[in-house]
Amino acid sequence: MRRVVWTAQAWERLLEIETFIAEDSPNAALKLVDRLIARAETLARHPDRGRRLPEMPGSGLRELLVGKYRIVYRPGTKVIEVLTVFEGHRRLRREELPEEI
Secondary structure (H helix, E strand, C coil), X not given: CCEEEECHHHHHHHHHHHHHHHCCCHHHHHHHHXXXXXXXXXXXXXXXXXXXXXXXXXXXXXXXXXXXXXXXXXXXXXXXXXXXXEECCCCCCHHHCCCCC
């Protein structure tokens, strides 16, 4: 089984999502963030469950769709690295990924 690791950027994006939604509903914000984290953790057993990242074919990056959010990750042999989380209506640009990509 692989280990799921979140980048600092991914945690920052989760916090931004939670803060924004909490303005209207703190309970809904917590539930959504918990759901996003739980879904990403399933990658430990099923790293290829997400689709290839359409904006960057050939990059090896994948994404999980959770409601209207996208969880972008890099599968590895021992570690699944969650790179970022954002609203699905947006397209991901390379400069929005952590610098180590």
